[in-house]
Amino acid sequence: MSQTSNSSSRLSALLLAAMACAVSPAVVSAQSADSATAPGLPATPTPNATINLIRLMVERGLLPAADAAKLVEQAETEATQARAAITAAAQPAPVAPPPLEPDTVRVTYIPANVKRQMIEEIRSDVMAEAVAENWAAPRTFPEWVAKYKFFGDVRFRYEGDFYPDGGVPGGTIDFNRINTAAPVDYFSSTSTAQPPSYNADQTRERFRFRARLGSEIDLADNFTSGLRIATGESSSPVSQNQSFGASGGNFSKYALWLDRVFLKYEIQPKAGSSFSAIIGRTENPFFATSMIWSNDLGFDGLVLQGKRKVGENLTPFFTLGALPVFNTSLNFGTDSTASSGGGKAYASQDKWLYAAQTGVIWNINNDLTLKAAIALYEFQNVEGEVSAPIDATTLNTTSGFIGSTDSSRPGFAQKGNTYIALRELTNSTLPGAGNFQYFGLATPFRELAATARLDYNHFEPFQVSLIGEVVTNLAFNSGDIASNGPTQLPGPRNNNSFSGDYEGGNVGWNVNLQVGAVALQKAWDWTAGLGYRYVESDAVVDGFADSDFGGGGTNLQGYTVSGNLALSQNVWMGVRWMSANSIAGDTFKADVLQIDLNAKF
Structure with a gap:
């Protein structure tokens, strides 16, 4: 039997022992009136026997309502863990896939949105490198x-x-x-x-x-x-x-x-x-x-x-x-032999x-x-x-x-x-x-x-x-x-x-x-x-x-x-x-x- 089941049994035994040590009928009668309104306790019986036992002890005046609420919470937690353990035990063990042929290629499925993201990341990296090295676009020239x-x-x-x-x-x-x-x-x-x-x-x-x-x-x-x-x-x-x-x-x-x-x-x-x-x-x-x-x-x-x-x-x-x-030429007239002054440059x-x-x-x-x-x-x-x-x-x-x-x-x-x-x-x-x-x-x-x-x-x-x-x-x-x-x-x-x-x-x-x-x-x-x-x-x-x-x-x-x-x-x-x-x-x-x-x- 699992550890969770043992804990639940011990809790039930303790509760029964407590009932054996019952107090006077007057006390029981005084506390039963408060059990109906105790917070954290179900008003009606539940499929969980432990919780029903706690509820009964409160009605008989054997357990204060505040303590009962804590015990109910613990009982519900242990019940949830027990159900999960039973479900896991009922599932069959995974079966290993058959061995692959020597030439078989396994392709892992990638969702479409993941593929798009990968493509954009790769493209950005490649273009950044292309621009830096100036080789990807043949019509692109240096800035000058x-x-x-x-x-x-x-x-x-x-x-x-x-x-x-x-x-x-x-x-x-x-x-x-x-x-x-x-x-x-x-x-x-x-x-x-x-x-x-x-x-x-x-x-x-x-x-x-x-x-x-x-x-x-x-x-x-x-x-x-x-x-x-x-x-x-x-x-x-x-x-x-x-x-x-x-x-x-x-x-x-x-x-x-x-x-x-x-x-x-x-x-x-x-x-x-x-x-x-x-x-x-x-x-x-x-x-x-x-x-x-x-x-x-x-x-x-x-x-x-x-x-x-x-x-x-x-x-x-x-x-x-x-x-x-x-x-006008810089030396205009300097090679002239005119009688007005040979060798003298003319005006511009x-x-x-x-x-x-x-x-x-x-x-x-x-x-x-x-x-x-x-x-x-x-x-x-x-x-x-x-x-x-x-x-x-x-x-x-x-x-x-x-x-x-x-x-x-x-x-x-x-x-x-x-x-x-x-x-x-x-x-x-x-x-x-x-x-x-x-x-x-x-x-x-x-x-x-x-x-x-x-x-x-x-x-x-x-x-x-x-x-x-x-x-x-x-x-x-x-x-x-x-x-x-x-x-x-x-x-x-x-x-x-x-x-x-x-x-x-x-x-x-x-x-x-x-x-x-x-x-x-x-x-x-x-x-x-x-x-x-x-x-x-x-x-x-x-x-x-x-x-x-x-x-x-x-x-x-x-x-x-x-x-x-x-x-x-x-x-x-x-x-x-x-x-x-x-x-x-x-x-x-x-x-x-x-x-x-x-x-x-």
Whole structure:
């Protein structure tokens, strides 16, 4: 018998002995009345014999109620333990599982919630190690690499240059070729040489390409910097085209140029508002068309830009620029043998562009947006200046001679602007005297321009845009041009009529209609355009104007038809046909066909 059963038997024996020693009937009668209300005792008989015996002893007055309650509690505890022991003894002993076959694999069942927790813990540990060792994500780079943004593009072009009948061969003088080489005795009474001129009658076909690669670097704290290199047959500021077979031919390698380099600081105090300061060589910061500034032109100097959103629909903006056009050579004039002081450096003739533009972007409604601006482009010292007197008889024998104003000639030019001779030559009529000349612009330039673009987006994703621009050179004076120049070669050297009257002008305008996708973002997106321009000889500086229309420059009028078709997100084709005729001077006609294949990355 178990220990619990023995304890219960001893308790019952003690209780029976107590009953044998019963006290007087009077005592029994007095205590029985309290038994019914004694706390901890059942009011009625229970299945437990021991508890019933305790209850009976209390009723007979043999046991105080308080002691009985303790005994009942002990009896219930011992009964519970006895039942548990009996239940455990009745359960069969566990049977060992049968032995496993040698190749058997035992898989322990894991609840789903436990598996999920284990997976998350393992993943966290692995990713932490991967990030620390920088091997888990192949497109993840060190932090410093993320600060660099690389970009580039390539373009392959067929270009056909056609010259309709009626053009005057030799009629359009190439002053740029004269000014970028040694002066030649073109205009003396004894010279038979003809000045170099632009092709006006022979068709030319060229296969060309352009490649550009750049990077912008995030310097933190609102600073960025940028670099870009580009191709180009020369240092021309208005073209990055390289013709296959040019630059020496025979599969010679092609040159690369530093095309952009800048440092920029920009803040954006709130949405739609910003201010930036840029120093270096940057993209065109002005809202303008290629009639004034070629699309490939970069600007040197300091530029300030800002815009601020006013209300829901208006965003005024401004651009200011101080841009060096030419810087005088440190030793300019020191190798001259001029009688005015050989070996003495000449005064500087630095050239600058000071520009200011202000405008507004107006969201008229959901379909119409207007962007309009007015700008003043003030050029300093770009016009030619007549030199101090030079003895013409010394020019045949003196090597490396430099006139006091030779650097006032343009460092680069296209065609169209009016020119004057620069050197004031004495004794030019004597036997053996030469008339070796350079040429400079006949007028100063202070260009006032108004530019506007109206976008209509009712037919999204297609857009219809009307772009217009008008410019006038406020510094132009035809009377001053007629009297300008050296004594022996006064007045303008080009843009004259057959009778010798000056025909140049100072006004330019153009208008373009464009339809199609806002941007070529996916295959089969397309755009089409039709434009007309009229640019008189001295409306703008020809060296900075469009280099494609009419072969580049000013003194041109005509139309342009264009179209573009996307072949993928980053590859597209383009076609342009440009037909131009001269306005003043000898007749010049040029038609240009361009077929492009472009890619960007």
